[in-house]
Amino acid sequence: MNDDDIYTARLELVDFPIEVFWDTPREEFIEKLLAGDVLIPEKDVNEQLTTGFRHLRSFIDDHEGEDPAAVADDLAGEYTRLFAAPRPPVLPHETYYRDDTDLLGEGLAEVEASYAAAGWKRPEEYPEESDFIAVELAFLRWVIERQQQGQEEAFGYERVFLDNHLLGWKDAFLADLVDNTEEDLFLAAGYVFAGLVEFEDELVAQMVPN
Template sequence: MNDEAIYTARLELIDFLIEAFWDAPTEAFVADLIEGEVELPEESVTPEMDEGFAMLESWIERNRGEDVADVRDELEREYTRLFVGPRPPVLPHETYYREDTDFIGDGLVAVEESYAAVGWEPPEEYPEEADFVAVELAFLRHLVDRQRRGEEEAFGFERVFLDEHLLEWADAFVDDVREKADPGLFLAASLAFGGLVTFEDELVAQMVPG
């Protein structure tokens, strides 16, 4: 796989994860999954990502031919149960998992400073705080896109963001979703998210010597 293909695959995976997490999935997103041709990697990437892709493939096959609106409604109920509540069992925010800050507390400033360091602001359509999983993924996408455009310093920014943020909480978040969610889209996306963080950590380590 050449560099451009790798960049395309990284960005497409991040786009999928943003769409899966930022709110209850839209009908268009669900239709793309169960009616379209979803291309999943044929080769192993990371154990978590492989598990997530296999689960996603099974979920797609189970729902292929089902009414898109019905599937979307089912996903909205599951998304609300898992991530919205009342009293959701999983809170997909970095500061929830960190011991050095309160949930939605001072730790938000550190996340926002990471964004500001590269002149990035979360899109207005994201209603959640700066440490929400979809927002952090959108920032990661921004850095990967800059890398594709040849900005080598973007690898350094990603190295810092991984070390100071994503690597600090991704595993615990995935563990929580694995415990609380049934096999399906959101668990598959969570596993793929954990695998993505591992993959990015290994890739960036090749570009930014420790």
């Protein structure tokens, strides 16, 4: 696998949990999944990624031949229950899991400072707070793209963001998700999120030591 293939794989990994967690999964995305247009790696990378891909295969197998619109409607209900209803059981925000700040409190400024230091501005179509899982992953995606373009300083930005943000809450979020849903698509995205962060940590450590 050459460098371009590795970057493509990294970006596709980031795109999957962004698509699942950003909002209720879109019908077009579900149609793509059920049509087999999403490549699922055969080679194990780490345990969490392997588990995530197993849940994704289960989701695809269980809904084979179904109307993507109907599947998307069902997922919308579970998404709302999990993440958006009053007092949802799972809060996909970094500051919820941090001991040094309240949910959506002072920790938001630290997340935003990491974005600003790298020169990234959250796209206007992202209405959620800066510590929301899909926003943090969108920043990670942007950093990986900068690395692909040969900007070596982007490895340093990722090192800081992993250490100060993503690594500190990925496992706690995943544990909450596992405790509160049996929906394979959301479990797949949760495990891929956690496994991706672990994979990126190991990869970036080769470029920028901890």
